[in-house]
Amino acid sequence: MGEGINDNMINTNGADNMDVTHTEETADSDVKYYTLEEVKTHNMKTDAWLIIHDKVYNITSFLEEHPGGEDVLMVQAGADATVSFEDVGHSTDAREMLIKYYIGELKMDDRKKEGTKEEFITTSGDGSSSWTTWLIPAIVAVVVGIMYRYYMQERKSS
Numbered sequence: 001m002g003e004g005i006n007d008n009m010i011n012t013n014g015a016d017n018m019d020v021t022h023t024e025e026t027a028d029s030d031v032k033y034y035t036l037e038e039v040k041t042h043n044m045k046t047d048a049w050l051i052i053h054d055k056v057y058n059i060t061s062f063l064e065e066h067p068g069g070e071d072v073l074m075v076q077a078g079a080d081a082t083v084s085f086e087d088v089g090h091s092t093d094a095r096e097m098l099i100k101y102y103i104g105e106l107k108m109d110d111r112k113k114e115g116t117k118e119e120f121i122t123t124s125g126d127g128s129s130s131w132t133t134w135l136i137p138a139i140v141a142v143v144v145g146i147m148y149r150y151y152m153q154e155r156k157s158s
Contacts, residue, residue, distance in 0.1 A: 031104055031105055032103065032104035032105075033104055033105050033106070033107045033108075034056050034103075034104050034105070034106060034107065035106075035107050035109075035110055036051075036080075036106065036107075036110040039051055039056055039078055039079070039106070040078045040079065041078065042058070042077065042078050043074075043077040043078030043079075044077070045060075045063060045070065045074065046060065047060055048060045048063060048073065048074065048077040048078070049077065049078060049103070050073070050076055050077065050078075050079070050080075050081045051079065051080040051081060051082065051106055052080075052081055052082050052085050052098065053082055054105060054106045054111050055098075055102060055104075055105055055106070056102075056103050056104045056105060056106060057098060057101040057102055057103065058101055058103045059073055059077075059101050061101075062097075062100075062101060068088075
């Protein structure tokens, strides 16, 4: 029993390294991985794929059923539609419907590129200067108010 396990370990570490990396990409549940370039080629009404949260969906059969119309989907076809999907605020039912159209995942190399881009966008507005956006106008308003009041009092006394 223990010898079988050791034999398998020796075989996977041996000359079949290419098979080992391939099984890592397809994972335990036989998930198919696609490159961003592969997904980009599927951008027609007869063959439309989307990426949402690093998962790839073949939405060709859903185009005519989409409540927002097929044009909305075709704008995103062959690309990462995560931001658009989240901006619309899809319902739980819509999110569950995605399962029917799931065909695989985006390869890790392409995920890193997209993740880095998103991190850069989200970290650019960290809020450290947000106090200046309201404090400076508030000070200006107070100064203008005091000057107005002073000016009005002088006009009444003259």
